[in-house]
Amino acid sequence: MEGGKVMEPFTLQKGIVAPMDRANVDTDLIIPKQFLKSIKRTGFGPNLFDTLRYMDEGQPGMDNSNRPLNSDFALNQKRYQGASILVARENFGCGSSREHAPWALLGYGIRVIIAPSFADIFFNNCFKNGMLPIVQPEQMVAALFAEMYAAPGYTLEVDLESQQIRKPSGEIVTFKVDAFRKHCLLNGLDDIGLTLEKKDAILAYEAQRRQVTPWLFS
Amino acid sequence: MARKTLYDKLWEAHLVEKQPDGTSLIYIDRHLLHEVTSPQAFEGLRLQGRGPWNPEANLATPDHNVPTSFAERSSGIDGIQDPISRLQVQTLDENCRLFNIREFGMDDERQGIVHVMGPEQGVTLPGMTIVCGDSHTSTHGALGALAQGIGTSEVEHVLATQCLLQKKMKNMLIKVEGKLGPGVTAKDLVLYIIGHIGTAGGTGYTIEFGGSTIRSLSMEGRMTVCNMAIEAGARAGLVAVDEKTLAYVENKPFAPKGAMWEQAKAYWQQLVSDDDAEFDKVIAIDAAVIEPQVSWGTSPEMVTGVTGTVPDPEKAQTETQAEGITNALNYMGLKADQKMIDIKLDRVFIGSCTNSRIEDLRAAAEVVKGHRVATTIKQAMVVPGSGLVKKQAEQEGLDTVFKEAGFEWREPGCSMCLAMNEDKLGKGEHCASTSNRNFEGRQGFGGRTHLVSPIMAASAAIAGHFVDIRTWKGEK
Numbered sequence: 001m002e003g004g005k006v007m008e009p010f011t012l013q014k015g016i017v018a019p020m021d022r023a024n025v026d027t028d029l030i031i032p033k034q035f036l037k038s039i040k041r042t043g044f045g046p047n048l049f050d051t052l053r054y055m056d057e058g059q060p061g062m063d064n065s066n067r068p069l070n071s072d073f074a075l076n077q078k079r080y081q082g083a084s085i086l087v088a089r090e091n092f093g094c095g096s097s098r099e100h101a102p103w104a105l106l107g108y109g110i111r112v113i114i115a116p117s118f119a120d121i122f123f124n125n126c127f128k129n130g131m132l133p134i135v136q137p138e139q140m141v142a143a144l145f146a147e148m149y150a151a152p153g154y155t156l157e158v159d160l161e162s163q164q165i166r167k168p169s170g171e172i173v174t175f176k177v178d179a180f181r182k183h184c185l186l187n188g189l190d191d192i193g194l195t196l197e198k199k200d201a202i203l204a205y206e207a208q209r210r211q212v213t214p215w216l217f218s
Numbered sequence: 219m220a221r222k223t224l225y226d227k228l229w230e231a232h233l234v235e236k237q238p239d240g241t242s243l244i245y246i247d248r249h250l251l252h253e254v255t256s257p258q259a260f261e262g263l264r265l266q267g268r269g270p271w272n273p274e275a276n277l278a279t280p281d282h283n284v285p286t287s288f289a290e291r292s293s294g295i296d297g298i299q300d301p302i303s304r305l306q307v308q309t310l311d312e313n314c315r316l317f318n319i320r321e322f323g324m325d326d327e328r329q330g331i332v333h334v335m336g337p338e339q340g341v342t343l344p345g346m347t348i349v350c351g352d353s354h355t356s357t358h359g360a361l362g363a364l365a366q367g368i369g370t371s372e373v374e375h376v377l378a379t380q381c382l383l384q385k386k387m388k389n390m391l392i393k394v395e396g397k398l399g400p401g402v403t404a405k406d407l408v409l410y411i412i413g414h415i416g417t418a419g420g421t422g423y424t425i426e427f428g429g430s431t432i433r434s435l436s437m438e439g440r441m442t443v444c445n446m447a448i449e450a451g452a453r454a455g456l457v458a459v460d461e462k463t464l465a466y467v468e469n470k471p472f473a474p475k476g477a478m479w480e481q482a483k484a485y486w487q488q489l490v491s492d493d494d495a496e497f498d499k500v501i502a503i504d505a506a507v508i509e510p511q512v513s514w515g516t517s518p519e520m521v522t523g524v525t526g527t528v529p530d531p532e533k534a535q536t537e538t539q540a541e542g543i544t545n546a547l548n549y550m551g552l553k554a555d556q557k558m559i560d561i562k563l564d565r566v567f568i569g570s571c572t573n574s575r576i577e578d579l580r581a582a583a584e585v586v587k588g589h590r591v592a593t594t595i596k597q598a599m600v601v602p603g604s605g606l607v608k609k610q611a612e613q614e615g616l617d618t619v620f621k622e623a624g625f626e627w628r629e630p631g632c633s634m635c636l637a638m639n640e641d642k643l644g645k646g647e648h649c650a651s652t653s654n655r656n657f658e659g660r661q662g663f664g665g666r667t668h669l670v671s672p673i674m675a676a677s678a679a680i681a682g683h684f685v686d687i688r689t690w691k692g693e694k
């Protein structure tokens with residue numbers, strides 16, 4: 001379904017954890033602007049964190065397999081290959097509203113992001129794509145970084161139903177999520193369809209607004 | 219009854235339905251579209267066999283990707299050299315045609331940066347809810363509208379349902395009192411505020427900007443302030459409606475006229491926070507202490523007064539902060555304690571949805587008049603925010619002032635604000651820019667952005683480095 005909206009239900013995610021160890025990661029860093037020229041929703045994964053990941057300047061349509069990699073960048077290290085959970089620092093996803101940012105993360109294989117805080121629009125965009133951003137206290141995130149650095153192949157199990165993060169040690173950490181968002185994620189629901197079920201309420205609202213603010217409808 | 223903030227009032231007036239967990243259906247009056255964040259939304263509609271709820275609530279214009287050189291612009295879309303950019307602009311045209319959405323296309327003189335075009339046309343009005351797949355939609359809050367940036371899935375949602383699903387934000391008031399000094403502009407004020415509260419300071423809030431300083435700003439100045447609310451983390455910024463708002467809106471092409479105008483005006487006049495309305499957070503700012511600002515780092519909060527210096531990571535309060543400063547200095551090629559006025563510049567960009575309105579260009583031209591761009595500057599460009607701003611500026615002879623000084627005078631668009639078209643920085647180049655983001659690579663791969671006001675950018679172009687506009691006498 002190229003270009004279409006793929007909203008896979010999210011129930012349980014068990015996977016390798018990778019670090020994005022810097023604060024204020026902005027959406028330009030997640031996916032640089034030259035890739036925003038695409039008119040599709042897919043294909044952004046190879047250019048996730050493009051300027052950090054590669055040594056050269058990426059362009060749309062390039063063969064990424066030949067590009068020189070930045071070996072210092074965590075995601076290029078062997079131990080983090082196949083990661084589906086990203087642990088990040090505060091204010092992750094700040095900057096533009098580009099949904100290309102979650103698309104790039106998703107395209108790379110990331111379904112869960114854990115950070116002390118997220119920028120509002122990015123946070124919201126994640127849910128719309130079947131991804132789960134989890135806010136955890138600073139200390140908790142620091143512990144995750146430390147444990148992941150100490151143990152190659154570190155994995156976590158994130159269970160949305162019970163709202164639990166299960167660590168390899170057996171430790172369980174709970175997290176919060178909006179009831180409505182949880183419901184949509186668990187069932188892979190398209191929220192446009194849900195809103196359209198409220199058609200009568202929207203029409204009633206419009207009828208009332210036509211009285212109060214007629215200039216908006218003329 | 220509890221006193222209400224302006225945000226409370228706008229929210230309540232647009233509430234269609236509220237679920238038990240607080241998730242609410244909010245009605246959207248105006249939806250603006252551009253070429254970059256809309257194609258996938260239209261594609262989604264097509265795949266689901268859906269159409270726009272109300273085509274007339276939408277207005278589109280291409281801005282991010284359009285070339286700004288006259289040569290490329292003179293032959294319309296076909297003139298766009300980059301085939302991928304061309305396809306994106308064509309796709310917007312096609313989608314608008316197919317879904318019956320009004321568009322100010324590339325060769326329409328009303329085309330421009332979506333956040334300049336909206337207020338200019340009266341397409342965005344006080345009291346509206348306004349969304350656009352662009353974070354700087356916060357700009358329109360200057361008119362007393364609830365305006366927010368949304369992602370592409372939400373663009374599709376708004377197209378299909380005329381509604382947005384969200385929870386109510388908290389209320390923040392940033393109260394600015396006192397007089398801004400000479401040479402200190404709305405841009406300096408908002409940069410100072412972001413330096414003060416940080417790029418995440420407004421996360422989860424709608425920020426209302428109030429106080430005597432805000433009231434004394436022009437509408438353009440208020441738009442500059444609200445434009446950068448998102449840089450403080452707030453999805454929406456607001457300024458209460460007053461006489462200036464009404465005077466600005468009156469007679470705009472899409473504004474109500476006659477009896478409808480009177481009715482609208484009466485409604486809009488209530489769009490202020492009640493006295494003693496309760497805010498979750500209030501921040502007081504003293505305008506008198508603000509200097510012209512210059513950003514030194516890779517986040518808009520990394521900013522200081524022009525008489526200041528680049529910070530020393532060793533003096534940072536936390537380790538994360540120290541690391542942030544070190545990374546930024548490495549990227550920016552700056553040293554701790556270096557004076558801001560010693561930073562040598564390669565390029566100057568006057569434009570973007572923050573500072574490309576007629577008032578900005580007038581102020582910059584005033585500074586530039588009779589001077590020459592320093593020979594060490596590779597390029598200084600002025601990119602008007604819309605075709606109509608460009609026309610107005612040309613009628614006033616501002617283009618001649620800029621061109622005689624050695625500036626390039628360009629066609630309207632986002633241009634070097636995000637460098638999606640040909641206008642970009644080279645690796646390692648320093649740029650004085652009137653835009654809103656100094657992120658790594660924002661204005662070009664390896665480019666180094668310093669955010670400033672239009673008059674600070676203009677004087678820096680002449681001097682070749684930053685100068686304190688308050689004391690600068692100019693150099694011929």
Ligand code: SF4
Pocket residue numbers: 281282331332333352354570571572631632635636653654
């Ligand atoms: S001028 Fe810059 S910030 Fe404004 S809409 Fe265009 S790209 Fe975004």
